[in-house]
Amino acid sequence: MMGRLNFTGRRPIRPEDVKIHITEADGAVRFDAELDLGRYNLPAHARVFVEAYRQTMWQRFDFGTVGAPCKPDDRVLRDVRSPDGVKFRVKVVENAPAGASVRPAKILALADQIRPRNLKSRTAQSLLPVDTGDSKDQIWWVEFGDDEPLLRISSTLVSDWRGFVTTPEFVTLALPEIFRSILTRILLIEEHVDRDDAQDWRNRWLRFARESLGMPEPPAADRKDISEQEQWIDDAVEAFCRRKDIGARLGHWRKEEE
């Protein structure tokens, strides 16, 4: 897979500049968005859209222009009864060229894959979503698609999958390898180099390594020699194990077994 370079001129909108909340009332799901686009030097007449999506569900809301922001009154997500899995993107696009048959409007700035805060449930944003999967042989695996990685737990082999992922056995034996597989995916398979988009799942994982584990920036991609990147991944997994106190946890549950 090719590395990603941003030649589009599109500016990434930082996560701290987009706050989206969801509320559920009377069977309807409604959202509110607070956008702060002041720092991006965008043209005042550029249009601002907020889009909600989940699988084939897609809804666009017109938030006016950069210079004259205006929230639509109706911010109810149609055909959505539960906010589970709904994500948002904020798009700032040039004011439409004359006629929709000419060419599409250029995207000037973007924030994508924004998970809203649910005011009712106050669920925290997880870096690694977990769901059940179908396998009668494999207990867990990580799925990579266009979107963020997803940890799957076999519903055939594990009845309480939510509890399972917090067991000391799983945390000590599986989590470090899951972390390694994700970093390997980001650096060696996707050769990801575009660090501008803070919402991009790859950048969120690299930020976690930097900010929570104290890792330096990963070395630059070099297809001829990946040893430096492999070493960086090893170091990051070591740091992850230290942070999670894996050795002590292992000793604890092994002792309990005996």
Added chain:
Amino acid sequence: MKQVELRRLNDQGMARMGEFLDSLTGDSPQQCPRSILTDGRTSESLPVKVLVEEDRVFPRRYEAAEYLYNLLSSSALREPERDRGLWAWLALLWFDQLCPPDKTGQRKPGERARWIPEVDASWGYYRHLLRGPYLIYSLYKDSIGDAMCLLCQPLHRPGDVVEQLASRQSLVTSRALIGAATRLYYDNRKNGLVRGASGKGRGSPRRLAEVAMQFDRTFDLHTIDTEGLLKLLPREFDGFRMQTAGAKTAGPQP
């Protein structure tokens, strides 16, 4: 017309269904376990009563999607598209037409997501053989002719157009793009895809998805119409433009 009450498979029912599907690719293929559709240990009733035609035959994904949309949207069920057990139940109900035997008599069910849907994942969700077309129909019901490139296939063989375009959320929700794909690859004179639409070369759906993904990084695809997008496509798509030129005059129809 034989009507039965729609139910949902529970965890045990879906596990049993999984065993059955696995057995089809093993040495001892099992019989379709139809009893789990009504057995209270493996399935449960829905909060509202919905009758479904057990012997209904669907020539294409379109007819199945239309039938299921009309059935479920009028049923007062809460978000039926997110009910895994319901879709697994339906897939088992119509198993024979969703998984016909090949020339050697063998049935090849394919991956599990074709039978038990991924209701939360942002990938793989379109692969369910019934829920996939249902979601497309729900999205395009007001201009369904535009989406025929995703609905004209037989239920058991969605094919590469679906795989390439429905697998990417930003593409499948772009009316301009799906309209353009239908104009390129769907021939309404034969109610099916044009020759070459399942290829991988120049002008193929795979290439269309690649080109559209490049556009999508730079342009807002929701601010252009189908005609405009077709004009933007490189010349490698000319062959398909010409193939469907006659059909285009009437516009795509289901």
